[in-house]
């Protein structure tokens with residue numbers, strides 16, 4: 668079972684047992700209506716005064732069991748929070764899709780919408796003739812692109828170029844990229860799949876591509892995509908993108924580490940990138956991944972950029 672199948676499973680059942688941790692450390696379980704967001708978080712509501720809410724505010728660890736009646740079960744563990752803003756809206760949408768009759772109560776201040784971000788789940792199937800259990804693949808897999816995937820690579824690229832941050836993230840425009848011939852994407856993806864000087868890594872969640880980074884080996888003496896002569900051989904990270912519903916999940920760290928491993932294996936000892944001065948979120952992610960400003964600044968077609976580097 669992967670995360671998409673988990674979402675379908677929970678949505679089909681719409682209820683489960685939720686266990687929280689009481690004030691003295693003892694488990695406290697409750698039977699609840701619940702559902703899942705597209706991203707695989709569990710969502711339920713509760714009276715703000717319920718003991719489970721007090722428990723979760725003290726200790727957000729939660730265990731949930733869904734199913735059982737048909738001899739299949741889903742055991743889950745995760746961390747609960749009370750989302751706000753756009754994240755609450757996404758949870759509320761999922762909740763009301765499952766339970767439209769709670770539209771009015773969800774607007775009541777006395778009702779709290781709880782999200783559980785899962786870090787572990789196991790699917791058990793004990794129907795007649797079967798006896799199996801398997802851990803659910805909760806995280807997108809990260810791998811190198813394949814040459815025959817140029818259309819999916821193009822679709823992800825076009826989505827990235829429509830992102831609200833695109834104007835401070837990518838040198839290429841959506842208009843330019845969408846007008847480019849298929850052959851460009853075929854060639855680009857073939858190189859990124861098999862080349863020694865360029866590699867694209869993609870994050871795939873079920874069947875959906877949710878993120879990508881591309882890494883270019885820049886040998887000393889060559890000229891980079893900004894027209895600058897490279898003094899010291901290194902690798903450059905470009906085309907960094909994670910879909911909005913996967914941001915803040917740590918996926919970017921896995922993509923960067925995969926690119927770093929590949930670069931190291933190419934014999935370079937530095938990974939570099941350019942990031943717009945105002946792209947604070949990307950800079951935050953890069954700092955966490957070990958990058959620091961090199962002191963080099965430059966102006967590109969998207970405006971003022973800073974160079975960030977990390978040793979490999």
Ligand SMILES: CC(C)(COP(=O)(O)OP(=O)(O)OC[C@H]1O[C@@H](n2cnc3c(N)ncnc32)[C@H](O)[C@@H]1OP(=O)(O)O)[C@@H](O)C(=O)NCCC(=O)NCCS
Pocket residue numbers: 830832833835836837907908909910913914915916917918919941942943946947948949950951952955
């Ligand atoms: C850039 C991108 C890949 C980062 O992935 P992400 O999952 O969003 O990154 P994370 O949330 O893990 O990390 C962002 C960091 O910046 C911080 N941050 C978030 N928004 C911020 C803001 N407005 N100002 C300052 N810091 C911010 C976060 O707290 C986090 O730091 P922390 O881990 O120390 O708390 C993703 O946001 C993206 O695809 N953006 C659109 C395209 C883009 O900008 N690409 C980069 C081009 S250089």
